[in-house]
Amino acid sequence: MTAAPAIAARLLRVTGVVQGVGFRPFVYRLAVRHALAGWVRNVAGTVEIHVEGGAEELEAFQQELRTEVPPVARIDVVELAAAVPAGAHDFRIIASADADGIRPVTPDLAICKECEAELFDPENRRFRHPFITCTNCGPRYTVIRSLPYDRERTSMAAFPLCARCEVEYNTSADRRHHAETVACPDCGPRVWLEREDGIALSEGDAAIRDAAAELRIGRIIAIRGIGGFHLACDATDDIAVRRLRERKRRDAKPFAVMVRTLDDARALGAVSAQEAHLLTGPERPVLLVERAAGSCLAPAVSPGLDRVGVMLAYAPLHHLLLEAVGRPLVMTSGNLSEEPIAIGNTEARMRLHNIADLFLLHDREILSRIDDSVARVVDGAPLLLRRARGYAPLALRLPVASPQPILAVGPHLKNTFTLVRGDAAHVSPHIGDLDTIESLEHFHATVERYEDLFRIAPTVAVRDLHPGYLSTRVAEELGLSRTIAVQHHHAHIAAVAAEHGITTPVVGLAFDGTGLGDDGHVWGAETMVADLNGYRRAAQLRYVPLPGGDLAAREPWRVALGYLSLEPGVADAFALAFRDIGADCLITAERQIERRLNAPLASSMGRLFDAASAVLGLRQRASYEGQAAMELESLAGAQPAEPLTFPVRETGDTFVLDPIPLLAALGEQRQRGVDAGLLAARFHESVVRATADVAINVADRAGIDIAALGGGSFQNARLFAGIRRRLEARGLRVLVPRQLGPNDGAISFGQAAIAASLLARWD
Numbered sequence: 001m002t003a004a005p006a007i008a009a010r011l012l013r014v015t016g017v018v019q020g021v022g023f024r025p026f027v028y029r030l031a032v033r034h035a036l037a038g039w040v041r042n043v044a045g046t047v048e049i050h051v052e053g054g055a056e057e058l059e060a061f062q063q064e065l066r067t068e069v070p071p072v073a074r075i076d077v078v079e080l081a082a083a084v085p086a087g088a089h090d091f092r093i094i095a096s097a098d099a100d101g102i103r104p105v106t107p108d109l110a111i112c113k114e115c116e117a118e119l120f121d122p123e124n125r126r127f128r129h130p131f132i133t134c135t136n137c138g139p140r141y142t143v144i145r146s147l148p149y150d151r152e153r154t155s156m157a158a159f160p161l162c163a164r165c166e167v168e169y170n171t172s173a174d175r176r177h178h179a180e181t182v183a184c185p186d187c188g189p190r191v192w193l194e195r196e197d198g199i200a201l202s203e204g205d206a207a208i209r210d211a212a213a214e215l216r217i218g219r220i221i222a223i224r225g226i227g228g229f230h231l232a233c234d235a236t237d238d239i240a241v242r243r244l245r246e247r248k249r250r251d252a253k254p255f256a257v258m259v260r261t262l263d264d265a266r267a268l269g270a271v272s273a274q275e276a277h278l279l280t281g282p283e284r285p286v287l288l289v290e291r292a293a294g295s296c297l298a299p300a301v302s303p304g305l306d307r308v309g310v311m312l313a314y315a316p317l318h319h320l321l322l323e324a325v326g327r328p329l330v331m332t333s334g335n336l337s338e339e340p341i342a343i344g345n346t347e348a349r350m351r352l353h354n355i356a357d358l359f360l361l362h363d364r365e366i367l368s369r370i371d372d373s374v375a376r377v378v379d380g381a382p383l384l385l386r387r388a389r390g391y392a393p394l395a396l397r398l399p400v401a402s403p404q405p406i407l408a409v410g411p412h413l414k415n416t417f418t419l420v421r422g423d424a425a426h427v428s429p430h431i432g433d434l435d436t437i438e439s440l441e442h443f444h445a446t447v448e449r450y451e452d453l454f455r456i457a458p459t460v461a462v463r464d465l466h467p468g469y470l471s472t473r474v475a476e477e478l479g480l481s482r483t484i485a486v487q488h489h490h491a492h493i494a495a496v497a498a499e500h501g502i503t504t505p506v507v508g509l510a511f512d513g514t515g516l517g518d519d520g521h522v523w524g525a526e527t528m529v530a531d532l533n534g535y536r537r538a539a540q541l542r543y544v545p546l547p548g549g550d551l552a553a554r555e556p557w558r559v560a561l562g563y564l565s566l567e568p569g570v571a572d573a574f575a576l577a578f579r580d581i582g583a584d585c586l587i588t589a590e591r592q593i594e595r596r597l598n599a600p601l602a603s604s605m606g607r608l609f610d611a612a613s614a615v616l617g618l619r620q621r622a623s624y625e626g627q628a629a630m631e632l633e634s635l636a637g638a639q640p641a642e643p644l645t646f647p648v649r650e651t652g653d654t655f656v657l658d659p660i661p662l663l664a665a666l667g668e669q670r671q672r673g674v675d676a677g678l679l680a681a682r683f684h685e686s687v688v689r690a691t692a693d694v695a696i697n698v699a700d701r702a703g704i705d706i707a708a709l710g711g712g713s714f715q716n717a718r719l720f721a722g723i724r725r726r727l728e729a730r731g732l733r734v735l736v737p738r739q740l741g742p743n744d745g746a747i748s749f750g751q752a753a754i755a756a757s758l759l760a761r762w763d
């Protein structure tokens with residue numbers, strides 16, 4: 001008997017971002033390099049590897065699996081087991097196996113450098129092919145019909161591979177080996193340009209060039225992209241941009257701008273090294289950067305703001321179009337005002353024909369609707385303002401696993417939902433405001449899609465405390481065995497704590513516009529001692545009546561009037577707030593306050609910013625919620641300023657901050673001619689100091705050394721950085737939102753974290 005070489009075998013199961021990112025070809029190359037035999041396959045959301053060969057080679061393979069992982073992949077866990085050698089002669093990528101388990105679906109990835117180079121290489125056979133992709137780039141979530149991720153289960157199944165693509169797909173050394181979205185001009189999807197009345201004008205490359213020519217003369221074009229339609233126009237043409245605003249019924253809310261290269265982005269705004277990293281990453285969010293003085297952008301792109309939202313082209317189609325246009329393009333979501341974006345050709349023709357002059361269409365079906373993500377760099381780190389394409393549907397981990405599957409339906413505005421099994425929290429992409437039939441349909445369709453993709457059938461629903469929200473009705477109508485209601489600001493704090501894996505009590509600062517408090521009033525400037533199981537409200541703003549209720553979020557003068565009703569003596573200082581308001585409006589609002597009719601009491605940071613803007617004479621009416629606050633932040637810039645007086649009272653075990661002396665001082669100084677920018681800076685400093693000092697006091701008394709910041713007001717960089725630094729200077733560890741944004745997009749995750757923790761305790 002001759003001695004056979006010592007053969008050992010291993011079975012590895014890899015969890016993380018490992019499907020749709022070229023992971024199997026990577027494993028293949030690694031195994032071949034170490035002369036190992038065996039196979040690799042996708043099993044549900046994981047990758048299973050069987051390798052056999054020499055012990056040393058196996059060791060090296062296991063090590064390099066972690067150290068040489070492709071840039072867009074991420075390994076969370078490698079489970080390792082000994083296996084019996086199967087006598088394999090070579091290494092293969094074999095067909096996927098279906099099974100239960102956590103099923104990560106990869107986000108859509110921006111075009112990679114290699115594909116971009118090929119796109120513009122006349123010698124390459126995919127020269128100017130608008131659907132070029134490889135294992136490292138291209139659509140994923142938006143083309144996946146079901147798992148495991150294989151071409152036959154994507155919308156690319158409609159495009160059978162031509163012989164040449166098939167060879168690349170099957171050649172292990174090729175960078176398109178097992179690229180499920182591979183295509184070429186011979187076999188891939190096609191693109192065409194259509195008139196608003198449905199008549200096709202041109203197709204292929206001619207369609208892209210024609211579209212570019214039309215954009216250059218001021219036309220608005222609906223463009224089918226990765227996660228839905230954009231509405232595009234020349235971002236340097238003020239008339240075109242204003243026409244788009246009119247047709248889209250969007251007065252002033254800033255538009256995102258798309259450019260082709262980092263240098264193009266630098267011509268529009270100041271881009272730091274960190275911002276450049278974010279702009280060019282595979283997620284390609286819209287990034288808010290400081291607008292460059294004298295840039296070519298039309299003023300109507302982001303009126304009244306010192307920042308502009310810029311993103312780099314992420315689909316090959318965008319690259320071709322932008323190259324042909326030679327100017328930055330407004331690329332705003334293809335919808336009317338707050339409705340969800342259109343994804344289908346027929347749907348777009350119906351919904352966008354009053355907005356777009358032309359349609360640039362393609363025939364690759366979009367199976368999941370998803371918006372562009374929005375981010376900004378604050379205090380040296382990225383802050384997500386809208387988590388969607390590029391990020392969703394990656395799962396987050398909960399610190400306490402749920403004994404039962406959960407659907408947390410999220411809030412009313414900026415809605416997302418979270419689907420939970422065990423400790424995996426699948427946070428949906430941004431859905432939007434749940435107040436139209438269309439957005440509600442979008443919500444239901446996405447829930448269904450998530451339940452299907454991740455194979456989760458929830459038995460517990462989680463909703464906001466507010467009985468009137470559509471999301472609340474949705475939760476009740478699910479008819480699940482149990483429904484848990486969670487207070488809005490508790491959810492904000494829980495989201496941040498849970499993201500950092502913290503389950504012990506923290507001092508949470510939840511600052512935003514509105515959320516129903518457990519006393520029936522409007523909350524939004526809350527400091528709480530909270531953990532995942534409960535909270536105690538420790539500080540708030542003095543309650544102010546908001547005449548007109550929700551209307552006050554759009555009409556800052558109403559908030560000023562509310563404060564004035566509490567201290568009529570400061571009328572002179574508040575005069576600028578009512579300069580342009582008609583007498584009958586004022587009388588009606590005063591009556592609402594007197595009779596407590598449609599004048600809810602509020603402790604709201606968002607409304608305080610509105611009131612400050614009003615008494616400074618800056619804005620009496622806003623065209624979108626948060627406009628006054630964003631303008632105040634822009635106006636304040638980074639200029640240093642001394643705080644004004646912002647007194648704090650103690651009632652019972654709660655601190656109450658009274659902003660009336662602060663508002664009066666602002667109004668009075670402004671009327672004396674003090675610069676509005678300096679006063680905006682003083683206002684920010686006053687809020688930073690007062691709220692941080694109260695939080696420090698609360699932390700001291702409770703013996704807690706961790707703080708958490710959450711809520712939409714922390715999208716304000718000056719507030720965020722100011723409060724954080726002041727708390728850290730006093731030795732507190734400060735948790736800030738990273739994987740999710742500070743705003744209401746994080747609420748469903750917070751709801752899920754609280755519910756999971758409660759269920760685990762009750763179990």
Ligand SMILES: [Zn+2]
Nearest residue numbers: 112115134137
């Ligand atoms: Zn690529």
Ligand SMILES: [Zn+2]
Nearest residue numbers: 162165184187
């Ligand atoms: Zn082909």
Ligand SMILES: [Zn+2]
Nearest residue numbers: 512711712744
């Ligand atoms: Zn909120």
